[in-house]
Amino acid sequence: TDVAHASNKIPIKVVIFDCRLDNEDATDKVIDIQGLDYSAFLKTVTKEFSTSSEETFVLSTTDRKEVNEDRFKELKDGNTLHLLQSIDQALSVSTKEHILFLPHYDTLVKSGMYEYYASEGQKSLPYAFAELIDNALSATSNNVGVRTIDIRLMFDETQGRPAVVVLDNGSGMTSKQLNNWAVYRLSKFTRESSEFESDHTGYVRPAPVPRSLNSDISYFGVGGKQAVFYIGHTTRMITKPAGLMDVHELLLSKDEFEKKEKNKEDIYKGFILNRKPGDSSHITNEDERFLHSLISEEVRHDHFTAVVVTGVQPEHIAFLRADFHLWTRELAHVYHYYVHGIHGNDMRSSKRNVDHMTNIDIQISLLEKLKIPRTVNLREIDKDMQTLYINSSVDAFEFKAQVGEDGYVEGIIRYHPFLYDRETYPEDPYAIPTLSGEDEEDCVIINQEGRGKKPIFECFWNGRLIPYTTVAEFDWCACHKKSGPVPAECFRRISGVLFTNDKFQVSTNKLTFMDLELQLKSKETIFTRVVNGQEQRVKIHKEFIQWLKDCHGKWDKQIMFSGFNGIMTRTDV
Amino acid sequence: TDVAHASNKIPIKVVIFDCRLDNEDATDKVIDIQGLDYSAFLKTVTKEFSTSSEETFVLSTTDRKEVNEDRFKELKDGNTLHLLQSIDQALSVSTKEHILFLPHYDTLVKSGMYEYYASEGQKSLPYAFAELIDNALSATSNNVGVRTIDIRLMFDETQGRPAVVVLDNGSGMTSKQLNNWAVYRLSKFTRESSEFESDHTGYVRPAPVPRSLNSDISYFGVGGKQAVFYIGHTTRMITKPAGLMDVHELLLSKDEFEKKEKNKEDIYKGFILNRKPGDSSHITNEDERFLHSLISEEVRHDHFTAVVVTGVQPEHIAFLRADFHLWTRELAHVYHYYVHGIHGNDMRSSKRNVDHMTNIDIQISLLEKLKIPRTVNLREIDKDMQTLYINSSVDAFEFKAQVGEDGYVEGIIRYHPFLYDRETYPEDPYAIPTLSGEDEEDCVIINQEGRGKKPIFECFWNGRLIPYTTVAEFDWCACHKKSGPVPAECFRRISGVLFTNDKFQVSTNKLTFMDLELQLKSKETIFTRVVNGQEQRVKIHKEFIQWLKDCHGKWDKQIMFSGFNGIMTRTDV
Ligand SMILES: Nc1ncnc2c1ncn2[C@@H]1O[C@H](COP(=O)(O)OP(=O)(O)OP(=O)(O)O)[C@@H](O)[C@H]1O
Ligand SMILES: Nc1ncnc2c1ncn2[C@@H]1O[C@H](COP(=O)(O)OP(=O)(O)OP(=O)(O)O)[C@@H](O)[C@H]1O
Ligand SMILES: [Mg+2]
Ligand SMILES: [Mg+2]
Structure with missing residues (x-):
């Protein structure tokens, strides 16, 4: 005999609703078909629903396909069936079919597509970087000393495949917070009243400050994810919260999602690696060998977060290289008042570099093979529009x-x-x-x-x-x-x-x-x-x-x- | 003794990693703490990891909180713990902590927020309706006779709370397809290669047709969800596929999501109601009493889909009422060539109403208390810009x-x-x-x-x-x-x-x-x-x-x- 569902020992429970015409209540029974063959299954149904021996009945899926021997083999855990007198009989009772409707993983992977591209013809990549800077500003807002945000474009092929790294010396994340980072649309507002209680104890709005420079720019629970998947296809979040011993690491990647879907695994299951600071023994992929030196820096910092994006889109790499002065200037524009303080970059002011000094260092470096690294601190840029407005x-x-x-x-x-x-x-x-082109184009x-x-x-x-x-x-x-x-x-x-x-x-x-x-x-x-x-x-x-x-x-x-x-x-x- | 985890019989499995310093492999054991009290738990750990009796050890969460008697009671299924020699000992080995990162339900509920509002000051509500019309055009593309798309604004308070209903006589959905409707970002392209195999057998691009009027305007797997949650807060999808006996119904609602979150139930679990056409016995809520007559219409149609949106935002109701001519005209503009055919609404053409007749009826009615219903077929509108362009x-x-x-x-x-x-x-x-305001404002x-x-x-x-x-x-x-x-x-x-x-x-x-x-x-x-x-x-x-x-x-x-x-x-x- 053909034992259909015997390959593993996990129960395969199907729900059967009795929809025969004389029936007035929707009685449903759960039957575990694990290990049963078709005739054993029919016998069980006969027994469970005490159908009489002279009665004929038919079992169907909810789209009215008769469950014959072949279809029986295809049944999966959670499937709903109808017990009918005949296949074209009207439903005497209504039935509840349990379903799951998890968002597809493109929710994460393509979240940034629309928002960034929509602005036709505009170079929106700097604004993806801005989302990562926003997060770093939020995370460093309680820092005592200097707040360092370090953007490194690792474009030296001798060190691995191209990567974008955003490093900050902010509060870091516990493994629970790192888990929450990956939850799309979980914002600081929804976090409080949710199952994620051990994380935040409720959001408190910061007190008003001049120019609203409150560093409170994490809002929707989407920015970081949109940004990293717009920049590349794989992201490694590496973080260490202040005062604690361990580094937490989480890898999200388009390839992984695809693999999980193919293998019918749970899409939104993953794991966080908890490890000793400086331990890069898990990095075995040659493409990421630059990570060994990055991870070796960890021992020098009590708290930090590093966002490492790989699989960077080639057109992004070209743009970041060729238009370095343009996009760094755009970032200097976006964060002008964070970087220069409430009065902005007034280069004529006598009080310059005294009163108005802020402790926010946003630094960008472009690292290429056989070239001297190109580095700029946003504070040094004086061609951004706010600087021009202020000084003219x-x-x-x-x-x-x-x-x-x-x-x-x-x-x-x-x-x-x-x-x-x-x-x-x-x-x-x-x-x-x-x-x-206007008429006056010349x-x-x-x-x-x-x-x-x-x-x-x-x-x-x-x-x-x-x-x-x-x-x-x-x-x-x-x-x-x-x-x-x-x-x-x-x-x-x-x-x-x-x-x-x-x-x-x-x-x-x-x-x-x-x-x-x-x-x-x-x-x-x-x-x-x-x-x-x-x-x-x-x-x-x-x-x-x-x-x-x-x-x-x-x-x-x-x-x-x-x-x-x-x-x-x-x-x- | 205090038996902490005895309230139910579902296993509570925690994963414990042995991270003591002398250890070189990350051995982990799964322990079911269901029914155990703290000391029994400690005993089990001692036994499982064969710690010697003179040895001291400490168990901690992955954020280095010691699992004492109180914390033990808070442990949940799937939690990861570290077995350490002391609480501030470095991790000798790295550990894998399994996590889940399901998107928050705002992914669905707020999906439309940005996209529609972003267009500051513009009335974008008609374009939400357009998403539902797109779906209806796709669904009716294989119709033999007339393709009817019926938009009804049920604003008669004597019949229940305000609702927006979009009805089409298209192919309808099987319960599996209805399930897929709810899956955010599942598009016709991702559907084919996915676990949802029993649904579509792979997407085939339609052959080129003049003006690309191919009715193939379902694309990203987000439009319908964005639209309904932008219009209101609850949606009932009611559908019947051609040739089959049963109606399938799915309710998605913001309130339900909130309730599930509060009760720590699975957010993306729900059910489809399978029932006889015309059977409205499940509608018990007074707010929805207009549904009885809508459902009674079902028996007249072999295949259809009805999207019923309730909890319509008050400002939408005001706009839809007051600016009826404006937004219906905008829809006539969007679907001009679907409604009038490839030559558009040429009112001077002698061939009018002969050659160029299409079989697409998009009809909009506004139903208010004590008022004669206001009804318009998009084909009758002659003030839309394309009509003006063509005829001038x-x-x-x-x-x-x-x-x-x-x-x-x-x-x-x-x-x-x-x-x-x-x-x-x-x-x-x-x-x-x-x-x-320009200088020439007068x-x-x-x-x-x-x-x-x-x-x-x-x-x-x-x-x-x-x-x-x-x-x-x-x-x-x-x-x-x-x-x-x-x-x-x-x-x-x-x-x-x-x-x-x-x-x-x-x-x-x-x-x-x-x-x-x-x-x-x-x-x-x-x-x-x-x-x-x-x-x-x-x-x-x-x-x-x-x-x-x-x-x-x-x-x-x-x-x-x-x-x-x-x-x-x-x-x-
Ligand atoms: N560099 C970082 N340091 C510490 N925590 C971070 C960092 N980046 C992200 N997080 C945490 O992860 C969460 C999610 O980040 P994400 O940018 O995806 O959304 P958000 O910042 O909450 O909202 P928004 O959509 O406005 O960006 C943040 O709220 C924050 O708690
Ligand atoms: N009126 C309808 N009749 C039949 N099937 C429908 C109807 N509306 C939606 N569907 C099904 O549900 C799916 C999801 O609809 P939804 O509008 O959310 O996304 P989409 O149409 O696939 O993509 P887009 O983001 O371009 O709208 C559709 O692909 C279609 O299979
Ligand atoms: Mg953010
Ligand atoms: Mg659609």
Whole structure:
């Protein structure tokens, strides 16, 4: 006889519902078919449902396929069957079929696809790095000394396959926290009330700080995963929490997921390796041999996290190499106020390097074969747009906005004067000329109109730039017909920054705000001018126009050719 | 004695690794602590690891917390412990701690958040409906007769709480397919090679059809879930596959997920109800009483799917009510060519309603208390932009583009002539005036310049509009200095449409293309003019300029005020 389900000893339980017509209750029985052949199975069913010997019945799957001898062999644990009088009989009772609907592993592996690519034609890779820097900023926020975030592009083939490593000297993670890192969409908010109780004891929002530079930029429980799988296809998280002895390591990889699916193993099961700091004996793959030296550094640090991404996409490698100055500058823009402090990179300030020094070191190195490593600290970059705005401005107008109960925004408007023969409103030196060919395509106009029609404000959320959202203007700082005595061109000499707290929603990839402009333009929003840190009880529109007028009078130096007297030839030279 | 783990009989297995210093292999043992108290547990450990009686040892969690009597009681099935000589001893061997990292249920519930909101200020709700229409188009693609897609807004409070119902007479789903519907990120591509073998037997790409109207618009395995959880918080999928007897029903709800999490039940376990068509005895909730009549309709249809969304967000209800004409028009735009056929809604055509009739009925009804139901068939809408473009144009230039091996694009450029005193290039009658206040804010300029600086092309993917991507122009149809004899304003009298097949990537919410413009502008792209369905071997730039010149000569009717002869007063009236 053919014993179908005998290959292993794990029970194979199928659920059978009695749906024969005379039946009024959905009685269901669980039968373990492990070790049974077809006729033994039928006998068991006959017995369990006490079908009489003259009665005919049929067993079917829930899509009405009769369970004959062949189909019987294909039954799996958890399958639901219907016991019927005939195969086309209507269901006398309704039945409950238990199902599992685990998200496919592409949930993790492709999570970043849309969000990063959606911005057609824009180089969004720096913003994937930003997600990893966000996490490192959060993790180092309670550091006593320097907060070090070290991005290393290991592109030296003699040391293994290309890898991107992001290292920080932050709090590190316990093995439970490392486990939670891998849980998609588990955020600090959902963590508290969940089964993951031994991890965090509930999220406490940080107290308000100037410019909302609170380092609290872990939000949705997706950023790190989106980022690493956008950068490459395998990630090794290596971490050690402060004060504890052991290093915890977790490997997530697309290949592993595929293998597990093929072998019908549980997709979301894995393991954390707990080990001694400095022990790299588990690294046996030649492709990762650079890890031995990285791991040997562990013994020098009490707490740290290293994100090691391998299987880096070739086009990313090309871009990271070729456009090093571009993407590092973009990161300097995103973290400008974290790196330079609340006043930003004011290179003319006498207080420079004293008051305004922050303890955040974000460092990027590109390591290539036979080349001197290229290294930059974001603090050294002085071509990012915020640095240009700050250093070309001569005066600032500060304000606050409150939206609802606890939506806070700080704002600065800066004045870039006209000097002698030109506007000083800075142009982006690396701006890509717009492709959309106008008729004037042969005639490049540089900075003729100050800001021109560009939006005034760049927007920062919890202190970091949200790169794809700008705010054009507010009613009180826009150029109206009735703007009075101030020339229209002065309105094109201002740039601005907004700093919001996290009561304003951003998209999960932190590329855009949801509805910042809409909220700020609501009638309920209260704007207040701030002078030397003091809020002023004054009409902001009037104040602003007065300030702008003053700026114009004080700073704009226009050469006026007031009359033409004919051409003179200097004979004295 | 205190028997800690006796409350149930399910085994509680903990894994203990022997990490004592003299140890060189990571021996691990699994111990079932079910029913054991602390001292019995210690005894078992002593025995299993044959620790000698004079030896001291300590058991710790992997975050180095000693397992004392209290902690012992908190141990859970699957926990990993270390057997150490002392609590601060370094790990002699590395240990493998098994973990589970199931995605949080917000993966489903909040999947749509970013994608829909990201488009700040835009009303993106119609595009959530579009995801459900996409699914219905796919499902009805093999229908023999009429393909009916019925969207019903059940806003009559006397019938229950507000609900959105999308009904189609498509293929329906077997219970296995319904199960797969709920699996996030399981797409038709990943389905084939996966454990879900009994479902599809592998995806076959449809053969090319004109305008890529292939109804094959299910792609990522996320659309339906994103859409329903963006619209409301609970969804009941009700479906019946053709030829089979039973209806299958699956309920997914945010509340259920929360409850399961609270009770520490498996998040992704649920059940499908299998039942007789027309049987609504399981609907006991007053909020859903409208379902009784919906379910009673079932007996009239052999195959169908109904998506019933409840817990509809109040702001959605307000918008759907107030802006009915707006969002139905937007849907008419998205599905213009599905509804009207490959030539679109040409209201002047003599062949109208004969040749070009499609069998796709997309119908929307708004049902409110004490009001006559408002119903519209998308085919009746004639204010959508494609209808306006088609009917204001006098001539068309057709072309094809091929990108790589199998990227196909069809294109049409239409000419909207100048007639007597005005441009006929259509304005969007419902366009929201741009907020960004220019200086000219008091002066609204309507259609003075034809298309102006707007992009030429709207873009359709597999026949349906991708609403947030446009393509400005191509080199060969752009206005250059050397465009020769054609006046520049003629270039502003053209509108265009691109139809791509699915070889061009779109974002998971189908709001944007990834890099359509970039790909089309690559040097490898070959453009070919098409005349009467025949590809022409000619230089497209020359052809286009000639066509444009012809259009100008033939269609533009300009009134010229050629000379001023003084004012005349008519005395004869
Ligand atoms: N470098 C790190 N150091 C310590 N903990 C980290 C680090 N990176 C990630 N984590 C932990 O892992 C969690 C998940 O990170 P991930 O970036 O995926 O999501 P998130 O930061 O919570 O939310 P977001 O989607 O906003 O990034 C974090 O909340 C944090 O607890
Ligand atoms: N109305 C329907 N009739 C029949 N089958 C359906 C219907 N709606 C969904 N399905 C099935 O459920 C699956 C999942 O639908 P869902 O919209 O979530 O993802 P998808 O359509 O596969 O991909 P996309 O992300 O592009 O929408 C579909 O592939 C299809 O097999
Ligand atoms: Mg993060
Ligand atoms: Mg879909």
